[in-house]
Amino acid sequence: MLGREKIKNLLGSKETGKTVEVKGWVRTRRGNKKIAFIAVNDGSVIHNIQCVADVAEFDEETLRAVTTGACVRIKGTLVESMGQGQNVEIQAEEIEIYGKADPETYPLQKKGHTLEFLRTIAHLRPRTNTFGAIFRMRHALAFACHKFFNDYGFHYLHTPIITGSDAEGAGEMFRVSVLDPINPPLKENGEVDYSEDFFGKETNLTVSGQLEGELGALALTEIYTFGPTFRAENSNTPRHLAEFWMIEPEMAFYDIKDNMDLAESLLKFLVSYVLEKCKDDIEFLSKMYEPELINRLNSVLDNDFIRIGYTEAIEILKSSNEKFEFPVNWGLDLQSEHERYLVEKHFKKPVILTDYPSSIKAFYMKQNDDGKTVRAMDVLFPGIGEIIGGSQREEDFDRLNRRIEELNIPKKDLWWYLETRKFGTAPHSGFGLGFERMVLFVTGMGNIRDVIPFPRTPKNAEF
Ligand code: ATP
Ligand code: MN
Numbered sequence: 001m002l003g004r005e006k007i008k009n010l011l012g013s014k015e016t017g018k019t020v021e022v023k024g025w026v027r028t029r030r031g032n033k034k035i036a037f038i039a040v041n042d043g044s045v046i047h048n049i050q051c052v053a054d055v056a057e058f059d060e061e062t063l064r065a066v067t068t069g070a071c072v073r074i075k076g077t078l079v080e081s082m083g084q085g086q087n088v089e090i091q092a093e094e095i096e097i098y099g100k101a102d103p104e105t106y107p108l109q110k111k112g113h114t115l116e117f118l119r120t121i122a123h124l125r126p127r128t129n130t131f132g133a134i135f136r137m138r139h140a141l142a143f144a145c146h147k148f149f150n151d152y153g154f155h156y157l158h159t160p161i162i163t164g165s166d167a168e169g170a171g172e173m174f175r176v177s178v179l180d181p182i183n184p185p186l187k188e189n190g191e192v193d194y195s196e197d198f199f200g201k202e203t204n205l206t207v208s209g210q211l212e213g214e215l216g217a218l219a220l221t222e223i224y225t226f227g228p229t230f231r232a233e234n235s236n237t238p239r240h241l242a243e244f245w246m247i248e249p250e251m252a253f254y255d256i257k258d259n260m261d262l263a264e265s266l267l268k269f270l271v272s273y274v275l276e277k278c279k280d281d282i283e284f285l286s287k288m289y290e291p292e293l294i295n296r297l298n299s300v301l302d303n304d305f306i307r308i309g310y311t312e313a314i315e316i317l318k319s320s321n322e323k324f325e326f327p328v329n330w331g332l333d334l335q336s337e338h339e340r341y342l343v344e345k346h347f348k349k350p351v352i353l354t355d356y357p358s359s360i361k362a363f364y365m366k367q368n369d370d371g372k373t374v375r376a377m378d379v380l381f382p383g384i385g386e387i388i389g390g391s392q393r394e395e396d397f398d399r400l401n402r403r404i405e406e407l408n409i410p411k412k413d414l415w416w417y418l419e420t421r422k423f424g425t426a427p428h429s430g431f432g433l434g435f436e437r438m439v440l441f442v443t444g445m446g447n448i449r450d451v452i453p454f455p456r457t458p459k460n461a462e463f
Helices: 007-009 060-064 117-121 129-151 212-222 258-279 279-288 292-304 310-318 336-347 397-407 415-422 435-443
Strands: 019-031 035-041 049-054 070-080 088-100 203-205 224-230 243-252 306-309 351-357 371-379 386-390 428-434
Touching: 007 088, 007 397, 019 088, 019 415, 035 070, 035 243, 049 243, 060 088, 060 258, 060 279, 117 129, 129 224, 129 243, 129 258, 129 279, 212 224, 212 243, 243 435, 258 279, 258 292, 258 306, 258 351, 258 386, 258 435, 279 292, 279 435, 292 351, 292 435, 306 310, 310 371, 336 371, 336 386, 336 428, 351 397, 371 428, 397 415, 428 435
Parallel strands: 049 088, 306 351
Antiparallel strands: 019 035, 019 070, 035 049, 070 088, 224 243, 243 428, 351 371, 371 386, 386 428
8 A cells, every 4th residue: 555545445445354544534423422423534535534532542632632623643443434424434533633723713614615715715615515525526527637638648748837928818817027017117218128028028827828729739640738818808707717727739730621620529428428537526525515416427428519510609699589699690709608508408408509700700810711700619518618729720821820810919929830831841730628616616616616626807816
């Protein structure tokens, strides 16, 4: 065994009679003057192990410190449990207190706090059942992403977090600078002189690893990135973070159809992986928050995703009798109300929309011959809306160059990107999966702030 004994393994063990030792945090302590029942959790599994202590066998001071939240080491014999809900328990022989938790001031002394309150104590909320379950599932999903891509021969490419191009067009950026904010060096025209800054130019936190990912795909053929991305938009919604993680596969020789097939297989694999590996956590979360959770996960596995064009989707929305806040017209950038109508009311399954108007999509998407639309694809999920955004990329130098000029994108920041179209260009495609949106979906939680350990949102970076 490496390190300590895990409660997860002990709870599944049949080796009663054996001496074992657990280390973890006390969730509850019950009992009477003679006997104490101590439930200990170490985060390896949602369940606690029950430790039973004969009060007479231990000194008073130690037992007094065994309160909710305290960190303990308990050694004893693994025995069959008479109690309900567990097969085994520990008959305690040794108790050591690593860290006390004063019952008068420990914020999680009582159960039943709201998720809103728990957000204000993000430093302690991992010790609740809910957040333990969410963060174990988050881990399982991340691992499953790497497994999926590794099994298909994709290479994990680390794209930069600090970027010198602000032309990615995916949103407002956070500046990275070491200049004195009160007294920055100025150019003659009064503007800040970034040639004096750390990198000798303006730099920002990346909004997407895609452009660099494309460079990798045009050499390694299939790559993916999995890293933090940053958007300085003031969107205070339950589905947006200022710092979130994105998985971005990019594949040479994939057209839009191959791209859709990959997106659908990835999402199905991720769902089936957590259904298999995270049963206890899913069961807990569905009982507490979302009774339909397991059905919703299964419906992703059991259905082919609907694939339709944007234009057809607009027709469906127009002929629906829904009152939308944003009126539906061809050219509209679909809002989450429209996406959710299509997925939840009209089709009742995941939908992949393609061929959006070029005016609402990024410059790098492959232009269709109609001159109006691009080969974009968004995957829309029940309860979430957009979970993936992607496209086939424009591989033709002249068309890409023309689009960059039309949109007045500064070419000096993108010369390296354009060169890939000059030297050995290839048809290629890719997409971005918002990791937290995926965690939202599989946990059934309603707010993206509750599926990342330390959420970054407007006016919030406390922890
Ligand atoms: P939205 O329209 O929902 O704001 P977007 O179209 O701006 O998203 P993309 O640039 O296409 O997003 O990013 C790819 C994916 O990253 C999205 O499909 C979504 O899953 C996720 N994503 C985008 N912005 C955020 C955010 N602020 N917080 C969390 N996830 C995000
Ligand atoms: Mn998008």
